[in-house]
Amino acid sequence: MSKKEAPSVNRKDEIVSAAIETFAEIGYYRATTAQVAERANISQPYIFKFFPTKEALLAAALEASWERIIASFRRVVETAQPEQLESELIEAYERILADRSNEMLLQMQAQTIPSDVIREEMRKGFRNVRNIVLDAFRHASIPHPEERTLLFLARGMLCNISMALDMPELMEK
Secondary structure (H helix, E strand, O other), X not given: OOHHHOOHHHHHHHHHHHHHHHHHXXXXXXXXXXXXXXHHOOOHHHHHHHXXXXXXXXXXXXXXXXXXXXXXXXXXXXXXXXXXXXXXXXXXXXXXXXXXXXXXXXXXXXXXXXOHHHHHHHHHHHHHHHHHHHHHHHHOOOOOHHHHHHHHHXXXXXXXXXXXXXXXXXXXX
């Protein structure tokens, strides 16, 4: 099956992937749906079959990026021993940064976009990650789970900045 004949579910995923890459590299405001379409090897009007607006496309891209982080953290929570939980969550996030840096760049940009839809997608993602980590820390009887969760999230933000600015020294211990 050629790329033009791919089922529409796959096309939607391909459009979201193209949007993640395009928005991360060019910036949401500078990127156009024509550039996303070109990257996805489709016509621009085809994007609007799935997403009524550029903002809706960004929201879908953010949702996909958060889903990957959450799935990664859930796998760790399900398998890690309590004494290894935090370090395995950190390792999982470092793998995400290495494998999906454009998704993190996209999320960093989205934090500055004054749209209720985008802000809600970001709040939902952060809330879900926080709850997964906090519940896991509580279940593992990690002392001061709220504080440890706060530090874990802060470390994640510092990891994002370190990656975005190409400053690995920010993460040196």
